[in-house]
Amino acid sequence: MAKETGLYQREGVFYVRVMVPKPLHDVLGAKEYRESLHTRDRSEAKARAAAIRAAKLAQFETLRRNRKLTPLDALKPEQVEALAAAVRRDVLKFDDLIRIEAPSTWGASWTAALAGGKAGAIGKLLPLDTTAQDVLDLLDSSEHPLDTPADWDPLAGLTPVQREVAAGYHGRLLTEAQAAVAGDLSKVRARADHAARLLGWQVDWAANRSALQAIAGSLHAAASDLLRRNRGEPVETPAAPQQASPSVAKLRDVFGLWEGAELKRPRNTVEKYRRSLELFEEFTGNAPLASLRTAQGFEFSTWLRSKFDSPKTANDRLTAVKTLLNFAAQRLELIPRNPWQGVSIATSKRAVRRPWTVEELETLFAAPLFTDFRLPDSTKAGGEAAYWLPILGLFTGARLSELCQLRTVDFERADSATEAGSIPLLRITEAPDPEEEDDAPRSLKTDAAQRIVPLHPELIRLGFLDYCAARKAAGDSRLFPDVRSPESDTAGKYVSEWFGKFRKARGLSRRYLDFHALRHTVRTRLVDAHAPEPTIDALLGHEGGGSTGRRVYTHASPSALRDAIQRLSYPGLNLPRVYPQPAAA
Incomplete structure (x- = not known):
């Protein structure tokens, strides 16, 4: 596994894993994000993983800064469109999981679960980040019966495991879509609410029933897409909209991720880095990381030297910024390298402290x-x-x-x-x-x-x-x-x-x-x-x-x-005992 990108392999295919920050577990309903990279080539997988990881980490940082969520009373048309697209994408992405990962990786376990008559649990509401292991955990705790329409089309080309799992999932989706058409929007609301939280929104659905109806149409279209796939028609899963890209990532985004990367950072260290970040933003105008150049780093060092009487203080501020840039390059892969790596401020090596006489x-x-x-x-x-x-x-x-x-x-x-x-x-x-x-x-x-x-x-x-x-x-x-x-x-x-x-x-x-x-x-x-x-x-x-x-x-x-x-002594220094003796003495 490549630690920097969270790469791992299953059956020769590379996957990427991105850990979700602990404060966001409740918001996202998951502890990690995993996605197939659909390649067996390591170099290609590493490049794809870096892009996915950067976008996800930027999304996590946005959510971390806005954990209270932005309340929305009335959704705008473009917001309804974004939620509808997200719901459809969720449905198709999990169907990809069933068709690609289940047979090769979890086939035996899924077959055992199906033998227990719990396959219908697959059709329950599942978020975008759901993996095969999540499904197994859900199957183990579920007692829902298989819910498949009588006129279900053949699932041509799938293995028995895929056919049974897909039948349960597709059947539940059709049931949800049909219920929504009849006016029951409860399942649609749950899916839409999950998508909204990923976007940092808290929606008043009582005031947005018309939006739920539009999203219900997207869910019905997604169920139809699944049927088309079952007939052998090619239906691509839409790509997620880019939340943030390496070209627009800012150093403040990096600071939030750096702060949470270790279990414990001294409070005074975090505050020192925060002050250094504010100086960086003041000088650069909060420029995107990808726009930083080496010459700008030397200009920043000169500017810092003019602000502080002590060269050591100025260099400490510069070093903190360089540490964040290193973190962005080496751990987050938001930039190919630290452009300010060779920048420094000369400081005196002479010891300013001397022992007490x-x-x-x-x-x-x-x-x-x-x-x-x-x-x-x-x-x-x-x-x-x-x-x-x-x-x-x-x-x-x-x-x-x-x-x-x-x-x-x-x-x-x-x-x-x-x-x-x-x-x-x-x-x-x-x-x-x-x-x-x-x-x-x-x-x-x-x-x-x-x-x-x-x-x-x-x-x-x-x-x-x-x-x-x-x-x-x-x-x-x-x-x-x-x-x-x-x-x-x-x-x-x-x-x-x-x-x-x-x-x-x-x-x-x-x-x-x-x-x-x-x-x-x-x-x-x-x-x-x-x-x-x-x-x-x-x-x-x-x-x-x-x-x-x-x-x-x-x-x-x-x-x-x-x-x-015991060799430590101070000849000539005589300290009297003045601390009160214990009462017993």
């Missing part, structure tokens, strides 16, 4: 917050988290958002293989708490960020174990329950804002002397203490270097991690 740390931790446990009034500080988070950053090197998302169950002990006792650990993970039904989802920067970090002896001396025990005793599931975070940003957003103001009030106003610089500080100290580089990577959640085997199969033990973390 001991003097700067002494200034920071000389604040009453750390000498008297005098908590700040700001709600962004997170209560007691304001005390513990900077200390944890200093002795774990963890990212602020990782620490803000910790739960009480993330504290554990691991048995030491080298000495008696156990090692207290913090587990940084995205895995949900199995004991908590409503455990909120968490987000880490990379897969390597999932790790365990042994507690530094200083954290234990300062009372962090007592704090963890107090939170558990209080019934808190989160380790820092007073930390707030916006829905569309990282978990440490508000705490980071508070910390920035806090350090500047202490006279520490140098740019980039922020919480993340504590992470740089920890790594620098560990390197100076000659801790093994792979162990440092494991402690900080960095992707290790070297071969694939070294990265994938090398795991530092809790004892090795503890030995490394």
Whole structure:
């Protein structure tokens, strides 16, 4: 199977499969769309599949953006015509399925179902996307009898399986058409409503009875087409109208599909890409993808450079747009290639952050917050988290958002293989708490960020174990329950804002002397203490270097991690224990 186009083969014939986005399952009544490409040639099949996939994905994105459906009180003549054509096309397309796919692929199963006397179920209302497997599922749950008119014409040229299945389907269609002529439009309405939803419409059928009568005529014509096919006359299934083509696809269509392509994307990443998309639309006028040229990409990069003081910010915006263009070319095949692939904005490789000096740390931790446990009034500080988070950053090197998302169950002990006792650990993970039904989802920067970090002896001396025990005793599931975070940003957003103001009030106003610089500080100290580089990577959640085997199969033990973390020291920095002792002590 070609992953990009969803190609697969049955009896040598190629088919295409396009997965329906989960939010549209109810709207479309299906989880996937499948269609025969009527060819055994792979190159030809791939080209046809790409066109079908592009059109379907564009249709899905249109439906996703308009899931509420557009209410229509009075249908226009051209809308009635479109619905009538769609109903006729649905009927003939499913007849194609019976005649082409059923005998070779599902013959034995269909014969078994027919032997059970359930063939009449084939005649029930079935949507355009129905496949042979869908029919089998329907047969298994149906008790409707075969409904075939007495004057049914011979089904010349069909196998016994095809003849019986087609008889049930055609018979039901004729029954529906005859009932519609007599004034019963219920089945016609169901078919028309399905077609309308595919077009993004919600029709008031009580106010459009005349439209239903016109669509009933189309259903009667389709039933007549089936009889003509049975007599050997060629009746082609009309092609579906092009919903959208690669030539008119826009980057916003791609963004919606990119956003839903993964099970989980960090909210701040999605927002960053959304802002980049808006810049692209502002510059290009929302040009179709097929019209983009390489020169335009360089013009866009120059324009971005003029809008942002930081070359890195400008390049980040450009990179997000290029990622969407790659997705359009490689995953969706809406364009043959990314026309802006070679476009970039030069950025400085010089590290802007440097470690905190001991003097700067002494200034920071000389604040009453750390000498008297005098908590700040700001709600962004997170209560007691304001005390513990900077200390944890200093002795774990963890990212602020990782620490803000910790739960009480993330504290554990691991048995030491080298000495008696156990090692207290913090587990940084995205895995949900199995004991908590409503455990909120968490987000880490990379897969390597999932790790365990042994507690530094200083954290234990300062009372962090007592704090963890107090939170558990209080019934808190989160380790820092007073930390707030916006829905569309990282978990440490508000705490980071508070910390920035806090350090500047202490006279520490140098740019980039922020919480993340504590992470740089920890790594620098560990390197100076000659801790093994792979162990440092494991402690900080960095992707290790070297071969694939070294990265994938090398795991530092809790004892090795503890030995490394104990090398971390800050000579000259003396922190007093100010967290209240437990009542038992």
